[in-house]
Amino acid sequence: MQHKFKRIPRHIGVIPDGNRRWAQQRGLPKEAGYHYGIDPGFALYRQCLELGIEEITFYGFTQDNTKRPHEQCRAFQKACVDAVMKLTEGDAALLVVGNTESPLFPRELLPFTPKRVIFGRGLMKINFLVNYSWQWDLSTALKKLGLEGTFNKSSFPENIASADISRIDLIIRWGGRRRLSGFLPVQTIYADFYILEDLWPDFLPEHLYQALHWYEEQDITLGG
Amino acid sequence: MQHKFKRIPRHIGVIPDGNRRWAQQRGLPKEAGYHYGIDPGFALYRQCLELGIEEITFYGFTQDNTKRPHEQCRAFQKACVDAVMKLTEGDAALLVVGNTESPLFPRELLPFTPKRVIFGRGLMKINFLVNYSWQWDLSTALKKLGLEGTFNKSSFPENIASADISRIDLIIRWGGRRRLSGFLPVQTIYADFYILEDLWPDFLPEHLYQALHWYEEQDITLGG
Numbered sequence: 001m002q003h004k005f006k007r008i009p010r011h012i013g014v015i016p017d018g019n020r021r022w023a024q025q026r027g028l029p030k031e032a033g034y035h036y037g038i039d040p041g042f043a044l045y046r047q048c049l050e051l052g053i054e055e056i057t058f059y060g061f062t063q064d065n066t067k068r069p070h071e072q073c074r075a076f077q078k079a080c081v082d083a084v085m086k087l088t089e090g091d092a093a094l095l096v097v098g099n100t101e102s103p104l105f106p107r108e109l110l111p112f113t114p115k116r117v118i119f120g121r122g123l124m125k126i127n128f129l130v131n132y133s134w135q136w137d138l139s140t141a142l143k144k145l146g147l148e149g150t151f152n153k154s155s156f157p158e159n160i161a162s163a164d165i166s167r168i169d170l171i172i173r174w175g176g177r178r179r180l181s182g183f184l185p186v187q188t189i190y191a192d193f194y195i196l197e198d199l200w201p202d203f204l205p206e207h208l209y210q211a212l213h214w215y216e217e218q219d220i221t222l223g224g
Numbered sequence: 225m226q227h228k229f230k231r232i233p234r235h236i237g238v239i240p241d242g243n244r245r246w247a248q249q250r251g252l253p254k255e256a257g258y259h260y261g262i263d264p265g266f267a268l269y270r271q272c273l274e275l276g277i278e279e280i281t282f283y284g285f286t287q288d289n290t291k292r293p294h295e296q297c298r299a300f301q302k303a304c305v306d307a308v309m310k311l312t313e314g315d316a317a318l319l320v321v322g323n324t325e326s327p328l329f330p331r332e333l334l335p336f337t338p339k340r341v342i343f344g345r346g347l348m349k350i351n352f353l354v355n356y357s358w359q360w361d362l363s364t365a366l367k368k369l370g371l372e373g374t375f376n377k378s379s380f381p382e383n384i385a386s387a388d389i390s391r392i393d394l395i396i397r398w399g400g401r402r403r404l405s406g407f408l409p410v411q412t413i414y415a416d417f418y419i420l421e422d423l424w425p426d427f428l429p430e431h432l433y434q435a436l437h438w439y440e441e442q443d444i445t446l447g448g
Contacts, residue, residue, distance in 0.1 A: 062447060064446070064447030065447070067448055138410075142365060142369055145366055145369055177442070178417040178442075179414060179417055180414075180417075181414060181445075181447050182413050182414070185409040185413060189406050189409060190403060190405060191404075192401075192402055193403055218401070222288070223286060223289070224289070224291055224292070
């Protein structure tokens with residue numbers, strides 16, 4: 001089936017929720033679900049590349065999430081590392097954003113932070129939030145101000161930790177929850193929010209097309 | 225009809241969108257719609273009071289909105305003033321939050337800022353965002369830091385301009401748009417988001433009940 005769009009988002013934010021519920025539905029331990037989220041991410045990346053989407057941000061895991069049982073933490077850390085490594089095989093300009101000063105940040109991902117790294121033809125910007133926290137993100141602006149000692153009006157959005165991630169046009173969340181859960185508060189300010197009831201490991205290309213067909217009908221006002 | 229809830233939100237955020245579309249549908253000039261949003265707000269307040277909701281925040285108007293034509297600005301400024309004045313007749317603890325340093329902030333609302341004012345028995349906290357801007361809200365924390373010169377980890381959420389507004393549990397948006405449009409980025413981090421297609425002047429008590437019945441089925445994780 002051919003899909004044509006009047007207008008596509010420049011930047012899509014992806015909240016790939018529902019891995020644990022998916023595992024439980026299959027009688028697997030909760031942590032087993034994360035592994036099944038890797039191939040969907042890669043499929044979504046290829047589909048976006050084909051459509052000409054310029055930037056995607058994946059919500060990997062947060063500092064809030066790391067309060068979960070140890071096996072779950074190990075499983076989502078590994079899934080993030082595996083996903084980023086798989087993306088290095090494509091044509092991505094990869095950036096990982098998260099608090100690297102914690103032992104919960106996987107060492108394998110340090111090379112992708114704090115600067116973006118180009119792979120292949122670097123056709124699409126892909127951002128991965130890993131050990132991310134909205135407080136950490138926003139308070140980095142304060143920390144920088146504390147160090148530099150000068151205040152100017154734009155230091156707020158320009159000095160946050162995630163400043164290299166651009167404004168998000170469309171957020172797609174799998175797993176039915178209708179909330180941001182701390183996902184990039186500054187970049188999502190004007191984003192349109194599309195929810196799928198399907199759990200993330202049940203990702204289908206049709207989900208993205210649905211979201212894009214909905215998105216092309218929205219008016220864009222940026223708060224005006 | 226009697227409504228019982230297993231669990232109600234402590235704090236509801238209200239995005240009363242669709243006034244201009246409502247006016248246009250009736251062949252009225254766009255700015256005529258705002259006046260018809262006042263009674264719905266008061267009806268919603270009374271309904272929340274009856275249900276025991278502790279706090280409501282209304283998204284009045286933003287600094288982004290003030291770029292609209294002059295007649296529209298005058299109309300939404302007047303509607304906000306009228307709504308707040310009407311609420312002083314009830315049992316509310318009223319707070320107005322917005323940039324008062326601009327001529328676009330209505331002078332009549334200065335008494336309700338920067339501290340909350342108690343009316344009647346002060347049974348419910350009601351916050352009104354007036355000439356609000358998310359950049360202004362967040363960068364206030366930077367400004368305070370610039371003045372005080374000391375950084376501590378909690379100065380971020382504690383020093384924003386809207387710091388006296390608590391975390392929001394449930395956002396209800398009328399008018400079908402699925403986005404935050406700059407509504408209190410810090411307080412809405414973990415909020416559940418309920419959208420009604422109906423335009424705000426078409427408010428019905430049933431809308432709130434629908435939202436609350438949906439909300440009681442959501443799990444609350446606060447990002448965990």
